[in-house]
Amino acid sequence: MEKRIIPISLPSMGQEEWEALKEPIFSGWITQGPKVKEFEELFAKRHNVKHALAVSNCTTALHLALVALDVKAGDEVLVPAFTWVSTANAVMYCGATPIFVDVDPVTFNINTDSILAKITDKTKAIIPVHLFGLCADIDVIKQIAPQLKIVEDGACAAGAALNGQPAGSLGDIGCFSFHPRKSVTTGEGGMLTTNDDALAERLNMLRNHGASISEEQRHKGPKPYILPEFDMVGYNYRMTDLQGALGVIQLQKLDQFIEEREGWANYYHQELGKIDWLRVPRYSDKYKHGWQSYVLFVDESKSPLKRNDLMEYLQQHGISTRPGTHAVHMLGFYKNTFNIDEQDYPGAYQCNEYSMSIPLHNKMTELDYQYIVEILKQIK
CATH class of the missing domain: 3.40.640.10 (Type I PLP-dependent aspartate aminotransferase-like (Major domain))
Incomplete structure (x- = not known):
């Protein structure tokens, strides 16, 4: 492609x-x-x-x-x-x-x-x-x-x-x-x-x-x-x-924007859920998701690439990614001011190190989504 x-x-x-x-x-x-x-x-x-x-x-x-x-x-x-x-x-x-x-x-x-x-x-x-x-x-x-x-x-x-x-x-x-x-x-x-x-x-x-x-x-x-x-x-x-x-x-x-994003989020679920080193978003039906972004969790014990190397690989193939966000307790000001160790909040630490947001927005086309899925599936 x-x-x-x-x-x-x-x-x-x-x-x-x-x-x-x-x-x-x-x-x-x-x-x-x-x-x-x-x-x-x-x-x-x-x-x-x-x-x-x-x-x-x-x-x-x-x-x-x-x-x-x-x-x-x-x-x-x-x-x-x-x-x-x-x-x-x-x-x-x-x-x-x-x-x-x-x-x-x-x-x-x-x-x-x-x-x-x-x-x-x-x-x-x-x-x-x-x-x-x-x-x-x-x-x-x-x-x-x-x-x-x-x-x-x-x-x-x-x-x-x-x-x-x-x-x-x-x-x-x-x-x-x-x-x-x-x-x-x-x-x-x-x-x-x-x-x-x-x-x-x-x-x-x-x-x-x-x-x-x-x-x-x-x-x-x-x-x-x-x-x-x-x-x-x-x-x-x-x-x-x-x-x-x-x-x-x-x-x-x-509502039109969210409906469109939800449809493509379901496509990601279906296609990327088959990759054993990626975890797709999980939530119960009591939630109506707003789909501001689509954030994966990279299992580095199974992944052929570490999360940051994976983001670099995708960038080389034209696909922009980001960590989901950051663990605030690991940022310099908060870490130093409150004397916090990065492992004091293990869940946040994992999210900081292993989350990866991939494109999901209303300017994307069907070919864009297919391309992202194909590139991720090629990684061995």
């Missing part, structure tokens, strides 16, 4: 997104305004929550969620050891301490059996991560630790669900990302979700410098020349209306 070049991810955008940008550009309203509001309303409806609040990215969403829950210096927040670094960074922004919890190397999500031993009288919250689009088992977490506030890191999980309940509606606050590697994108961008009216009001003020009303409310009110009150220290974490306009169009395609 002729060599192909297949990126790990590409955003699926076109004429509709291009046309959508005209409205904010020609209206002159390009900061947070009516298009962001429309995007928020659509997102809230799709994820079955009362409130959705758009922000600049998922990292700022995580930070605002913790601030709104009054996480501060002296508090501890439980964080899975295998996740993108921003999950732990957001805890540090608050002056609190991230307490790592090991993960299940089969699901890549937080190991619920490891949670109880990590809880102390300082533990205020937990951030389960719905990694790669598979929800963490929030129902079990609520049974284990009903006293903890739950911040869902749903960066990868737009459209995902647990027992029919959408990600973002499972905990106290949900946080989402619209980075270009996600199933729907606004370039950068994030979203907060909650069913708590008081939290929603607090989050709304925090994202906008702590202002009592938004700029849009002020400009369209009877006295636009009067500045709002500022009764709290807030942040400038707003989304622009340019991004909101993109988000409106992208969100309308979310």
Whole structure:
């Protein structure tokens, strides 16, 4: 088969997104305004929550969620050891301490059996991560630790669900990302979700410098020349209306995107599940997977190539790959600051060393998927 070049991810955008940008550009309203509001309303409806609040990215969403829950210096927040670094960074922004919890190397999500031993009288919250689009088992977490506030890191999980309940509606606050590697994108961008009216009001003020009303409310009110009150220290974490306009169009395609990805994920299951040194994703039917990415586990005891050599081989054949993500406890800052050994979290260590994400996105063709499968099957 002729060599192909297949990126790990590409955003699926076109004429509709291009046309959508005209409205904010020609209206002159390009900061947070009516298009962001429309995007928020659509997102809230799709994820079955009362409130959705758009922000600049998922990292700022995580930070605002913790601030709104009054996480501060002296508090501890439980964080899975295998996740993108921003999950732990957001805890540090608050002056609190991230307490790592090991993960299940089969699901890549937080190991619920490891949670109880990590809880102390300082533990205020937990951030389960719905990694790669598979929800963490929030129902079990609520049974284990009903006293903890739950911040869902749903960066990868737009459209995902647990027992029919959408990600973002499972905990106290949900946080989402619209980075270009996600199933729907606004370039950068994030979203907060909650069913708590008081939290929603607090989050709304925090994202906008702590202002009592938004700029849009002020400009369209009877006295636009009067500045709002500022009764709290807030942040400038707003989304622009340019991004909101993109988000409106992208969100309308979310279920179509996931359905297409799920079909090709099943193709991967069928074809790559026959390779005895690869483990394909496993999960039960209580989960609706969001398929942000397709992550394999390489069994180096059987594999003809080590994981990193395998990624190099695939790169030479035009196929982009990545480790699933990283074990945060193995990164220099966290390892050195908290004096952590890489084997302190063996599940996360395994995921760090042996996970491999292969291309799965909505710009791929049937030939792309066939090529990837054929190249992997050729490795002896």
